[in-house]
Each structure stands twice: as structure tokens, then as C-alpha cells.
Amino acid sequence: MRSIHVNQIIEVVSKLCVDANYFLNQDIRIKLEEACKKEKSPLGKEVLNKLLVNADIAAEKEMAICQDTGMAVFFIELGQDVHLEGGSLNEAINEGVRRGYDKGFLRKSVVEDPIFRKNTNDNTPAIIHYDIVEGDRLKIDFAPKGFGSENMSALKMLKPSDGIEGIKGFIIDTVRKAGANPCPPIVVGVGIGGTMEKAAIMAKKALLRPLGIHNTIKYVEELEKEMLLMINKIGIGPAGFGGSSTALGINIETYPTHIAGMPVAININCHATRHASFEL
Amino acid sequence: MSEVRKISAPLNDGDIESLKAGDEVYISGVIYTGRDAAHKRLIQLLEKGEKLPFDIKGQMIYYVGPCPEKPGQIIGSAGPTTSGRMDAYTPRLLELGLKGMIGKGLRDNNVKKAMINHKAVYFGAIGGAAALIAASIKSQEIIAFEDLGTEAIRRLEVEDFPVVVVIDSEGNDLYEKGIMEFSQE
Ligand code: SF4
Numbered sequence: 001m002r003s004i005h006v007n008q009i010i011e012v013v014s015k016l017c018v019d020a021n022y023f024l025n026q027d028i029r030i031k032l033e034e035a036c037k038k039e040k041s042p043l044g045k046e047v048l049n050k051l052l053v054n055a056d057i058a059a060e061k062e063m064a065i066c067q068d069t070g071m072a073v074f075f076i077e078l079g080q081d082v083h084l085e086g087g088s089l090n091e092a093i094n095e096g097v098r099r100g101y102d103k104g105f106l107r108k109s110v111v112e113d114p115i116f117r118k119n120t121n122d123n124t125p126a127i128i129h130y131d132i133v134e135g136d137r138l139k140i141d142f143a144p145k146g147f148g149s150e151n152m153s154a155l156k157m158l159k160p161s162d163g164i165e166g167i168k169g170f171i172i173d174t175v176r177k178a179g180a181n182p183c184p185p186i187v188v189g190v191g192i193g194g195t196m197e198k199a200a201i202m203a204k205k206a207l208l209r210p211l212g213i214h215n216t217i218k219y220v221e222e223l224e225k226e227m228l229l230m231i232n233k234i235g236i237g238p239a240g241f242g243g244s245s246t247a248l249g250i251n252i253e254t255y256p257t258h259i260a261g262m263p264v265a266i267n268i269n270c271h272a273t274r275h276a277s278f279e280l
Numbered sequence: 281m282s283e284v285r286k287i288s289a290p291l292n293d294g295d296i297e298s299l300k301a302g303d304e305v306y307i308s309g310v311i312y313t314g315r316d317a318a319h320k321r322l323i324q325l326l327e328k329g330e331k332l333p334f335d336i337k338g339q340m341i342y343y344v345g346p347c348p349e350k351p352g353q354i355i356g357s358a359g360p361t362t363s364g365r366m367d368a369y370t371p372r373l374l375e376l377g378l379k380g381m382i383g384k385g386l387r388d389n390n391v392k393k394a395m396i397n398h399k400a401v402y403f404g405a406i407g408g409a410a411a412l413i414a415a416s417i418k419s420q421e422i423i424a425f426e427d428l429g430t431e432a433i434r435r436l437e438v439e440d441f442p443v444v445v446v447i448d449s450e451g452n453d454l455y456e457k458g459i460m461e462f463s464q465e
Contacts, residue, residue: 041462043304043444050409050442058411064357067347067410105356107347107430117317119429148362148384148407180446180455181362181385183407235463239406240385241302241444242458272408 002136003083004280006092009138012278013096016142017072018104020276021064024055027210028187028248028273035185035238035245044243048185051238051271066183066272069106070144072097072126075205081136090128093140098122109147129201138280141208146270149182155200155265167192167264168227174266175231175247180240183270187211188231188250191265193257202253203267208275211249220252227252248273289438290338291379291401299401299445301452306440307403311340311382313434315361318425319369326372333424333433336373340380342405345430346414355420355436359410360384363402367391374398382443386455396451403443404454416441 029052036048058065074093101108101123110124111117154174158166171190178186191202214221227250237243248271257263287295289309299305312334314322322332343363347356363383370381371394379400384407387395395402405413416438424433446454 041458043302044462046304047406050406050412054406054409054412057415058357061411063350063353063411063414064347065411066408067345067357067359068361069347105348105350105353107345107356109345109430119431121429151362179386180404180407181364183384233464235459235461235465237458237462239404239444240455240458241404241446242454242460242462244462244464270408 001081001083003085004138006084006086006089008280009089009092009140010096010099012140012280013093013142014100014103016140016276016278017097017100017106017144020142020144020274021069021104021106022062023059024065025210025273025275027212028271029055031211031248032185032271035248039238039243039245041237041241041243043241044238044245047238047241048245064106065274066146066270067107068109068146068148069101070146070274071110072123073143073145073204074126074128075131075141075143075208076128077131077133077137077139079135079137080132082138093126093128094124097124097126139277140280141275141277143208143275146272149186149268149270152178152182152268153203153266155196155263157196158262158264160260160262162262164223168230170264171227171266172230172234174268175236176234178268179236182268183272184236184240185238185245185248185271187248187269187271187273189267189269190250190252192252192254192262194255194263195257196263198255199263199265200267202255203265206251206253207267207269207273209251215252217254220254224250224252286440289340289380291340293399296379296399296401296449299448301445301448301454301457303445305403305443305445307443308439308441309437311342311436311438313344313346313436314341315343315345315431316365317428317431318433319366321425323369323372334435337377338379340382341373341378342436343381343383355414355417357410358414358417360405360407363387370394374400387447392447392451392453395447395449399449401445401449402447404446405441405443413441
């Protein structure tokens with residue numbers, strides 16, 4: 001049994017909150033640079049350029065890449081041989097968020113009730129997904145999620161007979177409907193199979209996978225490549241002003257499902273696909 | 281691509297008429313911020329027959345909820361939020377003389393119609409370019425609804441704030457034009 005004190009977790013979470021929001025990840029930067037070279041629209045090229053400059057300014061001045069510093073989403077892998085001491089894990093993560101968002105001058109974007117909508121003023125509660133795994137490590141993945149893009153996400157319970165063509169159509173429709181709203185160029189996470197909630201969680205988790213690394217299942221890898229080409233033919237372009245860079249990447253995850261169904265969830269993310277992780 | 285044009289805020293009638301969807305523009309002058317919660321309150325005030333906290337006639341609203349500023353900073357990151365959420369409130373404000381909006385994303389037909397009727401312009405700022413945009417903001421002052429925090433109404437002085445005309449006063453929409461021009465489907 002390995003012991004980890006929750007104070008350590010608070011520290012780590014607080015730092016992850018700040019880092020993810022200040023520093024654009026390298027995989028995204030590379031894809032933005034590639035897109036900038038290939039973009040057919042001069043205005044689109046300029047938008048991509050400005051996004052790269054924006055990332056430089058944010059890193060240099062240590063300020064948020066985007067003002068929507070998101071709802072704090074975590075994926076936690078907790079080894080079954082870990083013993084946590086000093087308090088509750090949930091509370092430690094939320095305390096880390098509280099401190100990180102305060103210290104990093106990040107925006108507090110959470111309201112305590114979906115109808116009455118009063119700001120909690122500390123960006124808690126976080127959304128936390130737990131996975132109990134073998135071993136004695138604790139891995140924390142943090143991915144703040146802005147709602148300009150979250151709002152354009154969709155879930156559909158397709159019929160098995162809809163097949164792969166049905167999935168492609170649903171992805172293209174969702175991206176088309178999103179248009180300029182999710183700050184293109186976007187990153188698309190897709191979850192196929194499982195149950196309703198499993199598909200949605202897979203779609204969100206797919207966004208953690210670095211761009212350029214494909215699913216290890218052959219047909220899924222091909223689907224990722226094909227869908228990226230198809231999305232970039234729509235013409236939405238950077239900032240929606242028209243162009244050939246509508247998406248930087250699409251990551252798809254699959255899971256066994258029921259004989260009667262084929263859930264598909266699509267989580268749209270923006271170029272500010274932020275992610276930071278740490279293993280304790 | 282045409283050269284970047286410089287205009288001042290509040291907008292004058294000549295600029296409003298000559299700005300066309302797709303034009304790149306740098307805005308300098310005074311603009312106001314407002315997003316979901318502030319719009320809701322503005323409309324509630326109007327419904328009660330009360331005065332708005334600022335004279336909206338001729339003015340421009342930027343849909344933004346900035347990050348808090350660090351010590352010594354004028355404003356934190358301050359990129360546009362999705363404008364469509366304000367669609368329900370916008371026609372009423374256009375009726376009262378609002379002349380410009382800065383945001384990102386699609387507007388509905390009621391907004392477009394009201395924009396044509398009342399001669400107004402919708403500008404798109406680059407979503408996600410929040411640190412870059414913050415650099416063009418020279419002062420901020422909260423003028424209403426301070427309790428709303430990031431959603432409070434602020435008066436901003438901006439210099440060369442980079443935007444693109446998305447919907448012009450004749451209702452031409454760059455989002456539609458752009459897709460048509462670059463679609464390869
Ligand atoms: S969609 Fe992304 S880039 Fe756009 S405002 Fe939201 S967090 Fe920022």
C-alpha cells in the first residue's frame with residue numbers, strides 16, 4: 001500500500017489548472033502551423049496566424065490562452081493499491097481548482113444551479129471522472145472545457161442498421177451546424193458504442209489524445225483520417241470566415257455495445273484544446 | 281485581400297453604410313461589454329419601464345466575459361463569446377439604437393432583420409485570440425451590474441481592436457459567403 005497525502009494532490013491540481021490555461025500544447029501548435037501553411041483563404045491564414053501569436057502572448061505574459069477557462073474536467077486514474085490520507089480526494093481536487101483559478105487569475109465560469117444561475121465564484125465544482133486501475137499510481141488529467149464548443153456537441157442513439165455511413169453523416173451534420181460558434185479550427189472527440197453515458201465520456205476522453213496519434217484499431221484510424229478530410233471540405237474555415245482549415249484533428253474511441261443499439265457522441269472542442277497531466 | 285480599415289467607435293452612419301461583410305477592420309474608441317446575464321437584466325429593466333444603465337443609442341456592445349486582471353494589468357484575456365445566446369434580446373436593443381455588436385458565431389434571422397431595419401453591423405472577433413485582443417484594450421471600467429463579476433457591463437477604451445465584418449447593414453453574411461466560396465463538397 002502506497003500512501004499519498006491529499007495536500008500533494010491539491011498542489012498538483014492547482015498547478016495543472018494554471019499551466020493548461022496558459023500554455024498551448026505542442027501538438028496543437030504543430031497542427032495550427034501546418035494548417036496555416038495549407039490554408040487556402042488569405043483571411044483564414046491571417047486568423048490562424050493570430051491564434052499562434054495569441055498563444056505566444058499568453059505564454060509570455062502568463063495569461064489565459066482564452067478567457068473561457070472552462071469548466072474544470074478531470075480524468076483520474078487511481079491505483080487500487082493507493083491509500084489516500086488527510087481528507088477526501090474529491091475535496092482535494094476541488095480545493096486545487098479553487099486555488100489554481102484564483103492564483104492564475106482565471107475566469108470563474110460555474111453557476112451553482114442550471115436554472116437560478118448564481119456564480120459559485122471559485123469555478124467549483126469540478127467534473128471528475130474516476131477510473132480505478134491496478135497498481136499504486138495516481139494519474140491526473142486535467143482538460144478545462146469552454147462552452148462555446150461544448151454547446152455545439154451532440155449525442156444520438158443510432159440504429160445498428162445506420163452503420164458507419166450513419167456515423168459519418170452525424171459527424172458532418174454536427175460540425176456543419178456548429179459553424180463558427182466553437183471557434184474553428186476545432187478538435188472533434190467521438191465516442192461510438194457502449195451506453196449513452198459511456199459514449200459521451202469516451203467522446204470527451206478522446207480529446208485528451210494528442211493530435212497526430214491515431215486509434216490503434218485499423219478501421220477507426222482510417223475513419224479518423226477520412227473524417228478529417230471530409231470536415232475540412234465543408235468550407236467553414238478559421239473563425240468561420242470561410243476556408244479549408246475547419247478542424248485540426250478528430251479522435252474517435254469505440255466500445256462494445258448492445259445488440260440493439262449504436263450510441264454516438266460527438267464532443268466539439270476549439271483550437272484551445274487544453275490539457276495537462278501529472279502522475280503521482 | 282483588402283487593406284485593414286480603421287474606424288472609430290461609436291460608429292458613424294457613413295461607416296455603418298460602407299462596411300461590407302468580409303471587411304477587416306481595426307476599431308478604436310469606446311465600446312461596452314455585455315453577455316448573457318447582463319442582457320437579461322437590460323431587458324428586465326426595459327420591461328419594467330426603467331432606464332438602462334448607459335445610453336445605448338449609437339453604441340457598440342462586445343460580447344465578452346473577461347478573465348480577472350492581474351496586478352498591473354488592464355484586463356485579463358478577453359476574447360468574444362458566442363453571440364447566438366444574445367439573439368433573444370438583441371432586436372429590442374437594436375430598436376433602441378444599438379449600432380454595433382462584436383462577438384463570434386451565427387445570428388438568427390430576427391437579429392438579421394432587425395439589423396437591416398435599424399442599420400447596424402455585426403463584427404466577428406477571433407474566438408480564442410483572447411490574450412491578443414486584451415492587448416488592444418486600453419482601459420476598463422465597470423459601469424453596471426458589478427455583482428455579476430465577469431458578466432458585469434464594462435466600458436472599454438480600445439485601440440486597433442481587430443475584427444472582421446460578419447453581417448453588414450444590408451444583411452450580407454460572411455459565414456454564408458465564406459462557406460460557399462470554400463466548400464469542396
Ligand atoms: S470555444 Fe474555445 S476558443 Fe472559443 S471561446 Fe470557448 S474556450 Fe475559447
